[in-house]
Amino acid sequence: MTDTNPSAPVFPTTELDLDGRLETVAVGGHHLLPKLPEALVGVDVIGVIGWGPQGRAQACNLRDSLRGTGIRVTVGLRPESPSWRDAEAHGFTEATGTLGEMFEVIAQADLVLLLIADAAQVELYPKIFELLQPGATLGLSHGFLIGHLDAVGDALPAGVNVIGVCPKGMGASVRRLYEQGSGINASFAVEQDIDGWATDLALAWAVGIGAPYAFRTTLRSELRSDVFGERAILLGAVHGIVEALYRQARDEGDEEEVAFERACESLTGPLARTLSRQGIAGVLSALTTPEARAGFGRAYAATYGPAAALLEELYDEVDSGRELQSVSAAVARLARHPLAPVETTPMWEAGRRVRVARDSRPAAVPIDARTAGVFLAVMVAQIDLLRAKGHPWSEIANESVIEAVDSLIPYMHSRGVAHMIDNCSTTARIGARRWGPAFEAMVAREVLPALHGDGTQAGAGAVLHALETHPVHAVLRTLAELRPPIDIAVS
């Protein structure tokens, strides 16, 4: 790539004031697709390496976005890959030069999007770095590899751009929302810029996969917030919470279906929908009766403290690199010990019956005050911890609220918790299994016993006041203006 044009970017960014901090955001949208060739100057081949949830979605979206431009999207797989057939079924073939052996594709591509499992990136990066053409661009959708390089004292390859675009949602949502025209938000990062084009390349990648907006971060910040977030409210915590609340509802005498509606259906249905459309403030307004507000307040106040403690422990594990080591070790054990199923308790049988009966139900399931209180307390404790650790607001809001309600929970609502967790990355699937039970135990052993006490929690007034006046309400309103309304239809 010879042209350098850093002063006149193809995709301009804007500074957004989020709670007094200026953050860099680029607005995307399908109307920008015709500008892609302008930003992808010198890029003839985009190699999408891997065919997991992200590889499949990003390859399909980029191919559709670049149709007619002459820029080729080629999928790279290991020779023995079980994904070869599926890639062909999606129209990527060796005959058309759009499917090939991964190392050959890496050596030929101008832009290499490395979307194999994170642990495989860690294993294979020396060979991958060696094969990159001088002046090429390496794209990552996660900071995992950077975290590993930091841990072992290794460096990124010289003479290439290194960029990140990390969709804030599972691969299935990246494809589905692209087809629906709304798209999934993404973060973007520029780690190495050898010729002044790296930001435009990153934004072209974000626009090409359909992101309605992309916010600037670094891959190190992205690594921490993402690995932390998926173990917490995005996957692990939400699973643990509903398991504990279901058991509690059964202990209180609810029938199986009623217990499921209170613990899970009310969360994945009306609570998630309200959060998506009106933010956390909307949930507070939706609790209209004094009983609902009191029930919510007690659950919220009982949960916030224990959740904050567990979340801090989790963040420390991620920040120290121990969680990444545990992922690599777990991946190494997979051939002998495949991942255990996550949807095994009786509540999910009840859930299947509740879903079948959904259309014939006389009235919609309401928001359950206790479930809302527990769930939002974990969510807000996560937000507060990420703020304290210095993450940008756009990253915090996406990793704690937007990704949960606009990308992930709709899958749990439609087909259960396994459908949500097991459509995510290997790193996320391992982490949700490891940390979900810790959140379940936290709710069962600390929160619910406290709720059975005399009904007052020390400091409850202050915790609730902090929620009502929280800056996240304004942040969510501002970010909502940047994207079209999302109503992800998952059947």
Ligand SMILES: NC(=O)c1ccc[n+]([C@@H]2O[C@H](COP(=O)([O-])OP(=O)(O)OC[C@H]3O[C@@H](n4cnc5c(N)ncnc54)[C@H](OP(=O)(O)O)[C@@H]3O)[C@@H](O)[C@H]2O)c1
């Ligand atoms: N999934 C998400 O929701 C999500 C969201 C944002 C970012 N990300 C990031 O996107 C990247 C890809 O994640 P993913 O979820 O799509 O993939 P994944 O499920 O974690 O990994 C699946 C892909 O990795 C390949 N792979 C595994 N071991 C390999 C090896 N030793 N050699 C070559 N290929 C190997 C698999 O190849 P075969 O097909 O041959 O088995 C498959 O194509 C990761 O960095 C992830 O953190 C994921």
